[in-house]
Amino acid sequence: MSPDRGCAAGLCTGPHSENLMYQYNTIDQHLVEDRVKQFRDQMQRFLHGRLSDDEFRPLRLQNGLYIQRHAPMLRVAIPYGSLSSQQLRMLAHIARTWDRGYGHFTTRSNIQFNWIRLADVPEILAALATVQMHAIQTSGNCIRNITTDQFAGVAADEIIDPRPYCEIVRQWSTLSPEFLFLPRKFKIAISGGAEDRAAIHFHDIGARARYDRHGQPGFAIYVGGGLGRTPLRGQLLKEFLPRAELLNYFEAILRVYNRHGRRDNKYKARIKILLQALGLPGFAHEVEAEWAHSRGGPDSLSERSFAAMERFFVTPTYNAEAADDPAYIDALANNRAFARWVERNVAAHRLPGFGIVTLSLKKTGVPPGDATAEQMELVAELAQRFSGGEIRVSHEQNLLLPQVPRRHLPELWQLAAGAGLATPNIGLLTDVVCCPGGDFCSLANARSIPVAAAIQQRFDDLDYLFDLGPLELNISGCVNACGHHHIGHIGILGVDKHNQEWFQITMGGREGNRSALGRVIGPAVAASDVPEAIARLLHTYVRLRNEGEIFIDTLDRTGLAPFKAALYREQESTHALD
Numbered sequence: 001m002s003p004d005r006g007c008a009a010g011l012c013t014g015p016h017s018e019n020l021m022y023q024y025n026t027i028d029q030h031l032v033e034d035r036v037k038q039f040r041d042q043m044q045r046f047l048h049g050r051l052s053d054d055e056f057r058p059l060r061l062q063n064g065l066y067i068q069r070h071a072p073m074l075r076v077a078i079p080y081g082s083l084s085s086q087q088l089r090m091l092a093h094i095a096r097t098w099d100r101g102y103g104h105f106t107t108r109s110n111i112q113f114n115w116i117r118l119a120d121v122p123e124i125l126a127a128l129a130t131v132q133m134h135a136i137q138t139s140g141n142c143i144r145n146i147t148t149d150q151f152a153g154v155a156a157d158e159i160i161d162p163r164p165y166c167e168i169v170r171q172w173s174t175l176s177p178e179f180l181f182l183p184r185k186f187k188i189a190i191s192g193g194a195e196d197r198a199a200i201h202f203h204d205i206g207a208r209a210r211y212d213r214h215g216q217p218g219f220a221i222y223v224g225g226g227l228g229r230t231p232l233r234g235q236l237l238k239e240f241l242p243r244a245e246l247l248n249y250f251e252a253i254l255r256v257y258n259r260h261g262r263r264d265n266k267y268k269a270r271i272k273i274l275l276q277a278l279g280l281p282g283f284a285h286e287v288e289a290e291w292a293h294s295r296g297g298p299d300s301l302s303e304r305s306f307a308a309m310e311r312f313f314v315t316p317t318y319n320a321e322a323a324d325d326p327a328y329i330d331a332l333a334n335n336r337a338f339a340r341w342v343e344r345n346v347a348a349h350r351l352p353g354f355g356i357v358t359l360s361l362k363k364t365g366v367p368p369g370d371a372t373a374e375q376m377e378l379v380a381e382l383a384q385r386f387s388g389g390e391i392r393v394s395h396e397q398n399l400l401l402p403q404v405p406r407r408h409l410p411e412l413w414q415l416a417a418g419a420g421l422a423t424p425n426i427g428l429l430t431d432v433v434c435c436p437g438g439d440f441c442s443l444a445n446a447r448s449i450p451v452a453a454a455i456q457q458r459f460d461d462l463d464y465l466f467d468l469g470p471l472e473l474n475i476s477g478c479v480n481a482c483g484h485h486h487i488g489h490i491g492i493l494g495v496d497k498h499n500q501e502w503f504q505i506t507m508g509g510r511e512g513n514r515s516a517l518g519r520v521i522g523p524a525v526a527a528s529d530v531p532e533a534i535a536r537l538l539h540t541y542v543r544l545r546n547e548g549e550i551f552i553d554t555l556d557r558t559g560l561a562p563f564k565a566a567l568y569r570e571q572e573s574t575h576a577l578d
Contacts, residue, residue: 020312020388020390021163021312021313022079022167022309022313028132029129029132031175032132033126033129035063035125035136039059039122040122040126043119046118047118058140060121061139062139062140062142064076064077064135064136064137064139065121067442068440070114070115070440071116071117072116072118073113073116074116074121075106075110075111075139076111076113076133076135077110077137077145078109078111078393079145080109080146080162080163080170081109081147081150081395082393083390083391084383084389084391085380085383085384085389087131088376088377088379088383089376089377090127090130091103091111092374092380093127093373094113094124096373098124099113101373102371102372103370103376104367104370105361105393107395107396107435107482107483107484108144108145109147109393111393112436114436136175137174137175139185141182141183141184141185142173143173143174143186144187144188146170146173146190147166147188147189147198148163148191149192149196150396150400151197151392151402152166152193153315154315154403155192155193155197155349155350155356156348157194158192158194159194159210162191162198164313165207165243165246167309167312169188169247169250172247172299173188178254178258182254183257183269184266186205186254186257187203187204187205188250190207190209191208192209195512196208196511196512196513197511197512198395200225201233202225202226202227202231202487202511203225204223204225204270204272205222205223205250206225207221207222210240212242218241218242220238220239220241221236221241223235223237223275224272224283226270226271227484227485227486228270228480229481230270231486232272232276232517233517234272237280237283243301243306245291245295245300247300247301248291248295248297248300249291251290251299252287252290252291253287255290256287257271260274260278315350327410328407331409331410335410338409338413340462341413341422341424342409342413343424345359345360345424345426346358346406346409349403351403353405353406354404354406356400357412358398358400359398359401359421360422360424360425360426361397362398362425362431363423364423364430364453364457365456366420367436367449368397368432368433368434368449368452369434375421378421379391382412383401386404386408387402390402397433397434398426424462425462425465427472428465428468428469428470429455430455430456431472431473432455432456432473432474432475433472433474433483434449434452434474435475435482435483436448436449436477437449437476437478444494445479445501446494446495446496446503447527448476448483448492451475451492451530452475454530454531455531457531458531458534458535459535468541469551471551472489472552473488473491473534474509475488475491476493476494477494481493485509487511487518488518489509489510489551490507490518490537491507491509492506493506500526501526502524502525502526503524503525504520505522505524505533506520506521507537507563508556521564523568536566540562541563544558
């Protein structure tokens with residue numbers, strides 16, 4: 001974020017020993033504080049009638065402030081999904097002091113406060129600045145929050161830790177004058193694992209870590225992915241980009257987009273539309289020509305730059321932790337509820353004796369992604385006690401503790417369960433990804449939260465969920481696709497029919513290395529019919545699956561036809577939307 005490109009220039013101070021993430025330097029801190037002062041003045045002028053709505057709109061959007069259906073909404077940035085215990089406690093404080101006691105974690109790893117008073121926003125931003133947080137570039141036609149794998153730095157299959165690169169890109173892109181007024185919003189994801197957990201194929205730019213044949217680190221670069229009104233899978237633009245050229249190449253892509261992207265129609269303004277218009281060879285030619293002007297130039301990243309940044313993200317050296325702690329082994333063998341939680345909510349860690357714990361924000365009856373102030377405070381405490389004070393936010397809208405000694409898992413599980421954070425459903429049907437929908441968003445065609453609640457209630461049976469196995473269900477309240485319905489194994493999209501809420505169902509979407517967009521299965525169904533529609537799809541899967549075959553693989557093998565026949569077999573389409 002530093003105007004002189006701080007860490008990107010290799011000028012960073014060293015990390016605080018008690019933290020595992022980037023720490024602001026003096027320039028960073030002054031910049032954020034100055035922005036708060038600036039916005040405080042802008043807000044006062046607006047509230048006193050000296051700025052019109054049209055004049056104030058771009059100013060508030062630059063600070064993450066939206067006007068929603070019922071109240072202003074403030075979106076706070078959580079860069080690449082990383083939080084400290086101190087920062088999460090501040091978010092809890094904001095929820096309790098200025099909101100209605102909760103916050104909503106989004107599919108971009110940010111947090112939204114849905115009931116903010118305009119006059120309070122400067123105070124909230126000032127409070128955020130005290131813990132090195134802000135709301136800059138969480139809205140508007142600019143480069144949005146940089147995202148990555150929620151397992152970054154600790155995944156057993158990791159090739160390169162993507163967090164230092166995310167921070168370098170974050171600093172380069174924050175308040176860069178050239179990229180603050182793009183044709184449309186712009187999203188970047190960086191993945192470091194053998195398996196892509198950052199959905200890089202559905203971003204404007206996706207970077208996937210790899211080594212070349214000489215053992216040099218770099219990235220495969222994808223461009224033109226995205227969901228929304230025109231869902232497209234990103235295309236491979238460059239098979240291998242040396243890491244030293246990361247900023248130069250990103251800058252070349254953005255300059256081509258800034259120069260040629262449409263500004264006359266916001267629905268055709270994303271880079272994916274430009275890529276379609278130019279074709280991949282034509283777009284690549286433009287980017288290579290632009291890159292030729294900057295390649296090897298001042299924004300090239302030196303080994304010193306990388307070393308300085310990587311020091312902020314070194315995995316701590318722990319005392320030896322017993323992987324076969326007797327209490328842990330006993331609980332695993334004799335406590336079925338604990339064993340189920342470990343199976344679904346604890347992932348493999350790169351260090352023996354450790355686990356990556358996902359705390360579910362998908363308990364039945366609670367809007368997916370919502371966390372109360374009390375829950376946030378507990379997670380901050382759990383992180384401090386068991387995970388080095390570090391928390392992650394996943395784009396599936398859950399919270400993670402990335403480095404927990406397995407011998408502490410029984411105690412952590414009990415504490416999390418007492419707060420409604422230990423539902424053992426990660427990656428299962430009721431781990432629903434869901435946008436706020438029509439309950440809050442003025443753009444939505446339908447309310448997504450009640451549909452998510454109805455599905456969770458209908459299938460609130462752990463034995464059944466575990467028998468079904470991995471199954472991803474995503475819900476969006478409109479075509480903007482904030483719930484990423486296109487990439488759910490089952491996707492649900494809210495549509496409007498004569499001022500009534502109906503839902504279109506897609507199937508076959510997936511993330512990861514075999515990412516794909518879902519296909520519409522048929523006419524939309526009424527809101528009240530959605531749980532029964534899902535039940536029919538699940539029954540068909542159970543009937544058709546081979547032994548050990550998960551839902552998405554059965555669907556790939558059989559195609560949509562048997563699922564479509566089962567869904568509409570009783571001529572439900574007679575009252576569905578054509």
